[in-house]
Amino acid sequence: MTLEPIGATTAALFVRATRPADVAAVQAMTRAVGVFSAVEVATVDELLDAYVTQGAEASGYHFVSACRGSEVVGFACYGPRALTQGVYDLYWIVTAPQASRHGVGGRILAEIESLVAARQGRMLIAETSGRAAYASTRAFYRKYGFTCEASIADFYAPGDDLAIFVRRL
Numbered sequence: 001m002t003l004e005p006i007g008a009t010t011a012a013l014f015v016r017a018t019r020p021a022d023v024a025a026v027q028a029m030t031r032a033v034g035v036f037s038a039v040e041v042a043t044v045d046e047l048l049d050a051y052v053t054q055g056a057e058a059s060g061y062h063f064v065s066a067c068r069g070s071e072v073v074g075f076a077c078y079g080p081r082a083l084t085q086g087v088y089d090l091y092w093i094v095t096a097p098q099a100s101r102h103g104v105g106g107r108i109l110a111e112i113e114s115l116v117a118a119r120q121g122r123m124l125i126a127e128t129s130g131r132a133a134y135a136s137t138r139a140f141y142r143k144y145g146f147t148c149e150a151s152i153a154d155f156y157a158p159g160d161d162l163a164i165f166v167r168r169l
């Protein structure tokens, strides 16, 4: 029998709220994607811990997992932006490297858009870096209807701009 890469399997892809049992997989893929710094990885761990221990509403961090069968192949974290009416931040979105470019990220985005719209959300904001390492991330947001509405040069560090992508729901 030949093993296929995860993205090519026929098991149906679905997105649901992240469960405590997903934590190890979420942590592993955050480390495996290779674009996040140690501080960013630690931040994901921190937000995930707040979500698991306090819950989504109390922590303000809503995690969803994309699954094929029992395998977690992606996740995202979003939450309401303080002091706004109906604006939500997409804090993190990650697809396991072996499942990339098979629509997992797009499926997660579609689910978040529908969850946010159901809460009278009207705008989703994704802040990302202007560095070359994030070119595929920027292409991803554009592919799914986000537009880069603002940027700040040298925001994260000299030569590392902030790009603010917006999706109006």
Ligand SMILES: CC(C)(COP(=O)(O)OP(=O)(O)OC[C@H]1O[C@@H](n2cnc3c(N)ncnc32)[C@H](O)[C@@H]1OP(=O)(O)O)[C@@H](O)C(=O)NCCC(=O)NCCS
Pocket (backbone or CB within 6 Å): 033, 035, 091, 092, 093, 094, 095, 096, 099, 100, 101, 102, 103, 104, 105, 106, 107, 128, 134, 135, 136, 137, 139, 140, 141, 143
């Ligand atoms: C961004 C990310 C979530 C996309 O997930 P995905 O499951 O591959 O997304 P989809 O399959 O739905 O969409 C793929 C699209 O994303 C972009 N993309 C993803 N990987 C790419 C790559 N290696 N090179 C170029 N474009 C890429 C393209 O627009 C691609 O569309 P195409 O295949 O038609 O060219 C995933 O690449 C990832 O985890 N990146 C690292 C973490 C990250 O930067 N997260 C966002 C900031 S928190």
